Amino acid sequence: MNRGRRAVLLATIFLAACQTQAALPSAPAPTGTALPAATLAPTATATLTPTPAPTLTPLPTLFPRPTSSAPLVACSERRPSDDLYVLVNSSFGLDPDYVPPDLVGLGNYVPGNVTPPDLLLRRAAAEALGRLVRAMQADGPAPTVLSAYRGYYDQIVVYQKWQEQDPAYVSQISAVPGHSEHQLGTAVDFGSPELPALTGDPSARFSPLFAETSEGRWLAVHAHEYGFTLTSPPGAEAWTGLTYEPWHYRYVGVDLAAYLRASGYFLAEYLYLTMTGLPCIPDMGGR
Numbered sequence: 001m002n003r004g005r006r007a008v009l010l011a012t013i014f015l016a017a018c019q020t021q022a023a024l025p026s027a028p029a030p031t032g033t034a035l036p037a038a039t040l041a042p043t044a045t046a047t048l049t050p051t052p053a054p055t056l057t058p059l060p061t062l063f064p065r066p067t068s069s070a071p072l073v074a075c076s077e078r079r080p081s082d083d084l085y086v087l088v089n090s091s092f093g094l095d096p097d098y099v100p101p102d103l104v105g106l107g108n109y110v111p112g113n114v115t116p117p118d119l120l121l122r123r124a125a126a127e128a129l130g131r132l133v134r135a136m137q138a139d140g141p142a143p144t145v146l147s148a149y150r151g152y153y154d155q156i157v158v159y160q161k162w163q164e165q166d167p168a169y170v171s172q173i174s175a176v177p178g179h180s181e182h183q184l185g186t187a188v189d190f191g192s193p194e195l196p197a198l199t200g201d202p203s204a205r206f207s208p209l210f211a212e213t214s215e216g217r218w219l220a221v222h223a224h225e226y227g228f229t230l231t232s233p234p235g236a237e238a239w240t241g242l243t244y245e246p247w248h249y250r251y252v253g254v255d256l257a258a259y260l261r262a263s264g265y266f267l268a269e270y271l272y273l274t275m276t277g278l279p280c281i282p283d284m285g286g287r
Helices: 123-139 152-165 195-199 208-212 214-226 254-263 267-274
Strands: 103-105 120-122 144-147 187-191 228-230 248-251
Touching: 103 123, 120 123, 123 214, 123 228, 123 248, 187 214, 195 208, 208 214, 214 228, 214 254, 228 254, 254 267
Parallel strands: none
Antiparallel strands: 103 120, 144 187, 187 248, 228 248
16 A cells, blocks of 8 residues: 655754843933033843753663664665564564564464464564563563564555555554564563453454553553653654554563653654664665
């Protein structure tokens, strides 16, 4: 499905404080001869208080990536390196045949009542997810894992389903095939047994109201401790192309996840601001 490509948003904030002084002149003395000249007391100089420039947490190069000398390829032919910091959004996609390395079944890492055992994630993400789920269960919430790795052709099926249900907003609800973080093998969609009651829909699985569930609240506080970050937070639509998805988390490692939470940046924003060039050439024709 054709989709307009957003220009890369590279924003640099420059705010300078300004200070102006304005002095009122003394009034002229009266010109009469009977009265002595009167001198007005000088008016105090008015000084504007400078507006302090906002302080943003510096963007460190936490995870330097070597600059490749290979020519850029179209995003539809992109097979990225196997690090955890690949930018995938509505502008920058992946080769349909790209499959991440070291995929493992979640059945060996996560309790069977949480997820179907045939769901896949990259090994590091699966190990971290297992620790996260056990910690969450120990605190009381009862999470489920609804989605994990999803290849290009599986994403076609998901996208078509949403296209049938909500054709006007499908591209804001579901990533176009080739532009889903699930294809990286490090993204997870969580579910909650509380969601049907909150939405009034017994079949509800995905809703912004997930943020109000016990599972959603726990993830918002603790996910970064296990290396997961919310990649489609409120206000990120221009960077991700997707609406707010409080159930969708991506594994990026503890260091970066903790930095993102402390700084207030979200993943796509951070990757845009720290990359040294385009990761691939957007396919203007779309798919």
